[in-house]
Amino acid sequence: MALSTTVLDARFSNKIIYNSDLDERPTVDITGGTGSVFYIEIVTGSIAATSYFKIFDSADIDLSSAQSPILILRMPASQTKMCIISSGMPYTTALSFAMVTGAGDTGEVGPSATCTARIVAS
Numbered sequence: 001m002a003l004s005t006t007v008l009d010a011r012f013s014n015k016i017i018y019n020s021d022l023d024e025r026p027t028v029d030i031t032g033g034t035g036s037v038f039y040i041e042i043v044t045g046s047i048a049a050t051s052y053f054k055i056f057d058s059a060d061i062d063l064s065s066a067q068s069p070i071l072i073l074r075m076p077a078s079q080t081k082m083c084i085i086s087s088g089m090p091y092t093t094a095l096s097f098a099m100v101t102g103a104g105d106t107g108e109v110g111p112s113a114t115c116t117a118r119i120v121a122s
Contacts, residue, residue, distance in 0.1 A: 003027060014038070017095075017119040023047075023110045026061040026098035031121060035095065036088030039120035042073060042099075043080045044111070051075045051111040052103050059094040063108035072103065075115075088122070095121055 002020040013035070019027050022042075042053050054069035061067060071089065075081055097117065101109045 003030070005030065013122045014120055015122070017117075017121060019097075019117045020114070022053075022099045022115045022117050023113060025110065026063060026096060027117075028061055028096040029059040029094040030097075031091075031095045033094060034090070034092050035122040036085075036090045037071075037095065037119060037121045038085055038088050039118075040073065040083040040085075041080065041118040042075055042115065043117075044075050044078055044113075044115045046078060046113045047075075047111045047115055048077050048113070049101065049111070050077060051099055051101050051115070053099050053117065054097060055089075055091075056096040056098075057091040057093050058096050061096050061098055063098060063100060064106060066105045068105050074103070075099075095119075 053073040055071040
C-alpha cells in the first residue's frame with residue numbers, strides 16, 4: 001500500500017490523503033482522530049468489474065463482520081468518480097476506508113487490479 005498524507009498550508013486543517021494501491025487491504029486510522037471529508041476521487045483503472053469504495057468512522061476495520069460504513073460509493077469498472085461534499089461528512093472516531101467487490105456490510109474481497117483514492121479531509 002502506498003499511502004501519503006499532505007498538508008498544503010499550515011493555516012488550514014485540511015489534508016490530501018492519497019492511496020495508490022487501494023485493492024490490497026483496508027486503510028485504517030488515517031487521520032488519528034475526528035474530522036470531516038470534503039472530497040473523494042476514486043480511479044478504478046483496469047478493474048474489470050463493479051467494486052465498492054467504503055468509508056468507515058472507525059480506527060480499525062473488520063470487513064468480515066457486519067461493520068457498517070458511513071458511505072458506500074458504487075464504482076463501475078474502469079472509471080473515475082469524484083464526490084464533493086461541500087458541508088463535509090463528519091467522522092467522530094477516525095477515518096478508515098476500503099475498496100471491495102461486495103456491496104453489503106460484509107464485503108471483504110478486494111478488486112483484482114490496482115485502484116487509487118484521493119480524499120480531502122480535515
